Amino acid sequence: MAAPTSQQPSVSEREARQVAEAAREQGWRKPSFAKELFLGRFRLDLIHPHPQPADEDVRRGEEFLAKLRNFCETRIDPARIEREAQIPDEVINGLKELGALGMKIDIKYGGLGLTQVYYNKALALVGTVNPAIGALLSAHQSIGVPQPLKIFGTQEQKDKFLPRCASTDITAFLLTEPDVGSDPARLATTAVPDGDSYILDGVKLWTTNGVVADLLVVMARVPKAEGRKGGITAFVVEADSEGITVENRNAFMGLRGLENGVTRFHRVRVPAANRIGPEGAGLKIALTTLNTGRLSLPAMCVGAGKWCLKIAREWSGAREQWGKPVAFHEAVGEKISFIAATTFALEAVVDLSSQMADEDRNDIRIEAALAKLFGSEMGCLMADELVQIRGGRGFETAESLAARGERAVPAEQLLRDLRINRIFEGSTEIMHLLIAREAVDAHLSVAGDLIDPDKSLSDKAKAGAKAGGFYARWLPKLVAGPGQLPNSYSEFHPAGHADLSGHLRYAERSARKLARSTFYAMSRWQGKMETKQGFLGRIVDIGAELFAMSAACVRAEHLRGSGEHGREAYQLADAFCSQSRVRVDELFGRLWHNTDEMDRKVTKGVLGGSYTWLEEGVIDPSGDGAWIADATPGPSKRKNVRRPIR
Numbered sequence: 001m002a003a004p005t006s007q008q009p010s011v012s013e014r015e016a017r018q019v020a021e022a023a024r025e026q027g028w029r030k031p032s033f034a035k036e037l038f039l040g041r042f043r044l045d046l047i048h049p050h051p052q053p054a055d056e057d058v059r060r061g062e063e064f065l066a067k068l069r070n071f072c073e074t075r076i077d078p079a080r081i082e083r084e085a086q087i088p089d090e091v092i093n094g095l096k097e098l099g100a101l102g103m104k105i106d107i108k109y110g111g112l113g114l115t116q117v118y119y120n121k122a123l124a125l126v127g128t129v130n131p132a133i134g135a136l137l138s139a140h141q142s143i144g145v146p147q148p149l150k151i152f153g154t155q156e157q158k159d160k161f162l163p164r165c166a167s168t169d170i171t172a173f174l175l176t177e178p179d180v181g182s183d184p185a186r187l188a189t190t191a192v193p194d195g196d197s198y199i200l201d202g203v204k205l206w207t208t209n210g211v212v213a214d215l216l217v218v219m220a221r222v223p224k225a226e227g228r229k230g231g232i233t234a235f236v237v238e239a240d241s242e243g244i245t246v247e248n249r250n251a252f253m254g255l256r257g258l259e260n261g262v263t264r265f266h267r268v269r270v271p272a273a274n275r276i277g278p279e280g281a282g283l284k285i286a287l288t289t290l291n292t293g294r295l296s297l298p299a300m301c302v303g304a305g306k307w308c309l310k311i312a313r314e315w316s317g318a319r320e321q322w323g324k325p326v327a328f329h330e331a332v333g334e335k336i337s338f339i340a341a342t343t344f345a346l347e348a349v350v351d352l353s354s355q356m357a358d359e360d361r362n363d364i365r366i367e368a369a370l371a372k373l374f375g376s377e378m379g380c381l382m383a384d385e386l387v388q389i390r391g392g393r394g395f396e397t398a399e400s401l402a403a404r405g406e407r408a409v410p411a412e413q414l415l416r417d418l419r420i421n422r423i424f425e426g427s428t429e430i431m432h433l434l435i436a437r438e439a440v441d442a443h444l445s446v447a448g449d450l451i452d453p454d455k456s457l458s459d460k461a462k463a464g465a466k467a468g469g470f471y472a473r474w475l476p477k478l479v480a481g482p483g484q485l486p487n488s489y490s491e492f493h494p495a496g497h498a499d500l501s502g503h504l505r506y507a508e509r510s511a512r513k514l515a516r517s518t519f520y521a522m523s524r525w526q527g528k529m530e531t532k533q534g535f536l537g538r539i540v541d542i543g544a545e546l547f548a549m550s551a552a553c554v555r556a557e558h559l560r561g562s563g564e565h566g567r568e569a570y571q572l573a574d575a576f577c578s579q580s581r582v583r584v585d586e587l588f589g590r591l592w593h594n595t596d597e598m599d600r601k602v603t604k605g606v607l608g609g610s611y612t613w614l615e616e617g618v619i620d621p622s623g624d625g626a627w628i629a630d631a632t633p634g635p636s637k638r639k640n641v642r643r644p645i646r
Helices: 013-023 033-038 055-075 078-084 089-098 116-129 131-143 146-152 155-167 282-293 296-318 330-359 365-390 398-403 411-422 428-439 441-450 457-478 501-531 533-562 566-592 596-607
Strands: 171-174 190-194 197-208 215-222 231-238 244-249 260-271
Touching: 033 365, 033 428, 033 501, 033 533, 055 089, 055 116, 078 398, 089 131, 116 131, 116 296, 116 330, 131 146, 131 171, 131 197, 131 282, 131 296, 131 411, 146 155, 146 231, 146 282, 155 215, 171 197, 197 215, 197 231, 215 260, 215 282, 231 260, 231 282, 282 365, 296 330, 296 365, 296 411, 330 365, 330 533, 330 566, 365 411, 365 428, 365 533, 428 441, 428 533, 441 457, 441 501, 457 501, 501 533, 501 566, 533 566, 533 596
Parallel strands: 171 215, 190 215
Antiparallel strands: 190 197, 197 260, 215 231, 244 260
């Protein structure tokens, strides 16, 4: 058996991109509203009328939500979790008894078999009590063992592990390493074949649920060999296996109840039967799992927005300044309007994406990614605005407020807890790049060889002919469309309601403008396009706003048609779209008029030491230690802090 290596894989930028590209789902077998949007085709028919869940799914979902609400109200003390930085065992065991570990697991395996819509509603509900509980349930079901086995597992694996996941066993997903984040090509944990097993060696960082997990999904690199493809591969690993040590329980600025740790593997034997999919398929499994798994974070941001709105309404009506409630001062009212409108739109995005995931008629990989990006950014903004509305009380802890006789509103805790969502499951910056790659997929499929330096002249000639045909058909369609016709989308302007048809016309025109801008950028920068991250980020942010506008309008029309607060929904959708249009116009302006080039020069100067004089006059309170901890494989020298819940 080969000995484990302690050397970090040496990977060039191009090789890293090739690994990421190989892990992408290459084909588009189903339609995608967001994909069409980035191509300048505003396919409202793909999302309108709003898809609806089956009656039986609604009945079972509402029945569970009622039980979960009662449990949260009677058996969870959120202040205790924050104070003790730990979810009590009795709470976790109570959630197990309730079936919360198996919300997304099929009934035949002992789960509840809830739809994605109701799974997300449950996360939104429990996340408002304490986001660490939402994170525990989400990490277990959205990216832990159940989801990859559901999609890629063998029947034997499903029969063996899913009943445990549905009732007793907490699971975790282990990909990140001390020196490997969003660049998995450098993954150092190894899985060396040994008979009918693999031997795992390596260290994993930020293992959410890893401290209390019973089962792990571990990504490790299988060495290439004759007759063996090798590559990054996924395994189900028993957390109590010999050689596994949880070396540290990490602590963070928020989510203090999060059971997140550092896990070391030293010659851990894993049966080959526990491998998920073939060797080398690990990253594809991870990315496919995240296609719908990413919806859990924006779902919890929806819950946060609803709570922000409730507190903002109650506080701003009770607190008076200069003779009237602070809500009626324009500076505060603007913030309240933003929270209300954004919460409505974010719920529209999550519910629409979730229902499309349940129906499985559309490819929602871009929609889910946009929901995660938009939700995590807007969730933080809403929490920050709530803290500002509350003033000094927003900065004060709930415990301190209660100690002096005021309502214990944990606004500052929410801001701390939500901040991680801009990093979890793909940071905002990485999400920009991932979504941008999907947004330009059609262009690369027809013209990619033209800008690939490794392609031959004959390949480039063939690509040129192919691209010429595509663009001859595509570009003329970007000149005019329904957005220029005053009567388009007239069903979104019913009598006695706000006019949403104008917003949809704006979205249609903007989608074509977005596609033209993308084409112009590719023509201008060609192979350097991938380095223009500022530009790509703005392209994606525009797409996210247009998707949210569309979802908000469709949701408002659905609520009007069903008689559920239709007039008010139209008002909220109108407010959101008006606010969103201001942001979109600014983003379009910044596509070509920005400080990107100057920023690159300053950054180069900072790293080159040109501005170290600017750092003078301060004291660095940081402690000693390496920037990145040593992750050399070998036996653990630390106490095992794993804490199984029984």
